[in-house]
Amino acid sequence: MTAPILILGTGLAGYNLAREIRKLDKSVPLALVSRDDAPFYSKPMLSNALAGGKSAATLVMKTAEQMAEELDARILARRQVVAIETAARRVTLDDGEVLPYRDLVLALGADPIRLPLDGDAATEVLSVNDLDDFARFSARLEGARRVAILGGGLIGCEFANDMLARGIGPSVFDPAPWPLGRLLPGEAGAFFRAGLEAAGVVFRMGISAVGVDRQGATYRLRLSDGSVAEADLVLSAVGLRPRIGLAEAAGIKVGRGIVTDRQLASSAAGVFAIGDCAEVAGLSLPFVMPIMQQVRALAKTLAGTPTAVSYPAMPVLVKTPALPTVVAPPPAGVAGEWVLTHPDGGLEALFLAADGSPAGFALLGSATRRKQALAASLPAWL
Numbered sequence: 001m002t003a004p005i006l007i008l009g010t011g012l013a014g015y016n017l018a019r020e021i022r023k024l025d026k027s028v029p030l031a032l033v034s035r036d037d038a039p040f041y042s043k044p045m046l047s048n049a050l051a052g053g054k055s056a057a058t059l060v061m062k063t064a065e066q067m068a069e070e071l072d073a074r075i076l077a078r079r080q081v082v083a084i085e086t087a088a089r090r091v092t093l094d095d096g097e098v099l100p101y102r103d104l105v106l107a108l109g110a111d112p113i114r115l116p117l118d119g120d121a122a123t124e125v126l127s128v129n130d131l132d133d134f135a136r137f138s139a140r141l142e143g144a145r146r147v148a149i150l151g152g153g154l155i156g157c158e159f160a161n162d163m164l165a166r167g168i169g170p171s172v173f174d175p176a177p178w179p180l181g182r183l184l185p186g187e188a189g190a191f192f193r194a195g196l197e198a199a200g201v202v203f204r205m206g207i208s209a210v211g212v213d214r215q216g217a218t219y220r221l222r223l224s225d226g227s228v229a230e231a232d233l234v235l236s237a238v239g240l241r242p243r244i245g246l247a248e249a250a251g252i253k254v255g256r257g258i259v260t261d262r263q264l265a266s267s268a269a270g271v272f273a274i275g276d277c278a279e280v281a282g283l284s285l286p287f288v289m290p291i292m293q294q295v296r297a298l299a300k301t302l303a304g305t306p307t308a309v310s311y312p313a314m315p316v317l318v319k320t321p322a323l324p325t326v327v328a329p330p331p332a333g334v335a336g337e338w339v340l341t342h343p344d345g346g347l348e349a350l351f352l353a354a355d356g357s358p359a360g361f362a363l364l365g366s367a368t369r370r371k372q373a374l375a376a377s378l379p380a381w382l
């Protein structure tokens with residue numbers, strides 16, 4: 001039997017690639033491996049599931065069995081890949097099974113970064129990056145009144161906003177001076193903060209957590225300014241690190257992510273990388289729209305037409321209904337300045353490059369209406 005196209009990972013990258021492959025080729029053997037149950041679900045919904053009344057079970061759109069049928073693919077769930085041998089074109093699973101491949105696609109995602117906290121409850125700090133995490137988080141949220149969120153970036157702010165639906169006014173701790181610090185200029189950060197605070201979120205900016213101790217049924221959070229805060233649950237949302245370990249151990253070139261060219265090809269013949277684990281032409285973009293661009297290009301390449309991925313500017317919607325926000329940060333290294341206006345009570349922050357052309361934006365409140373028009377004015381990212 002011919003060796004399959006083997007996809008490691010059944011997140012949005014792995015499954016959407018499989019779907020694109022099947023649009024082009026109904027018969028090529030296809031296999032996917034996942035260390036979780038391999039459900040098809042929309043990961044972005046993890047941070048607005050509470051408001052939508054969703055549970056880990058109802059977030060599942062299709063089971064592994066349904067996906068196997070839809071894709072006419074072998075799906076190996078709850079199996080972990082432990083080694084890749086690029087010369088022999090095969091991978092080894094945790095139970096010793098060896099899978100040969102024609103082409104291998106690494107769609108392994110990213111791990112939540114763990115803060116170096118001390119204290120006897122440091123290991124009880126939660127993070128939510130998949131359905132199993134969400135199931136644990138929602139179980140622990142039952143009866144919780146005081147929630148501390150570490151990290152005031154996109155994901156931390158989305159979870160904070162979502163908890164309002166449960167009548168919880170969470171406290172967000174971050175060493176940065178304003179929330180969404182890497183995406184917004186200061187004045188826009190203050191505007192965003194005010195919008196969420198008006199709805200019930202508490203921001204403790206300029207402060208980081210140092211340690212977490214158990215205190216009866218609750219936690220005592222020690223903070224960098226010497227103060228303490230009590231919480232029934234501590235959620236960490238301080239960023240993600242691409243899963244590069246397997247690739248690195250196999251001698252595949254890695255940087256921040258698994259390094260690929262514009263055809264998503266890694267340094268090893270027949271091995272490709274997509275999604276949160278990949279660093280494509282120098283860009284690590286852990287969002288859904290880049291994944292969709294990647295899988296369309298890679299499916300064509302795997303079907304015999306080498307195709308480079310292109311990225312238009314891809315704005316990200318911050319799911320904070322208390323203050324709807326859309327961001328399209330300027331590409332790293334572009335010099336310029338933010339210009340702010342206040343149309344209809346919202347805020348529009350436009351990043352103008354040195355030559356006066358728009359290179360990025362942040363739109364808050366009513367200004368989000370201009371999202372499409374402004375996105376069209378931005379230069380392509382790749």
Ligand SMILES: Cc1cc2nc3c(=O)[nH]c(=O)nc-3n(C[C@H](O)[C@H](O)[C@H](O)COP(=O)(O)OP(=O)(O)OC[C@H]3O[C@@H](n4cnc5c(N)ncnc54)[C@H](O)[C@@H]3O)c2cc1C
Pocket residue numbers: 008009010011012013014033034035036038043044045046047079080081082107108109110128129130155243246274275276277285286287288289316317319
């Ligand atoms: C809470 C939250 C909200 C988000 N909201 C948005 C949003 O609004 N808009 C947006 O654009 N993006 C959003 N994102 C980002 C977006 O969801 C991700 O970029 C995307 O889902 C990543 O998909 P992936 O397939 O690369 O990774 P993952 O979904 O993490 O999949 C990784 C897969 O690899 C498997 N795996 C890992 N290691 C192994 C191994 N050794 N052996 C076998 N299998 C393995 C896992 O089991 C899993 O199937 C959000 C992310 C989070 C966490």
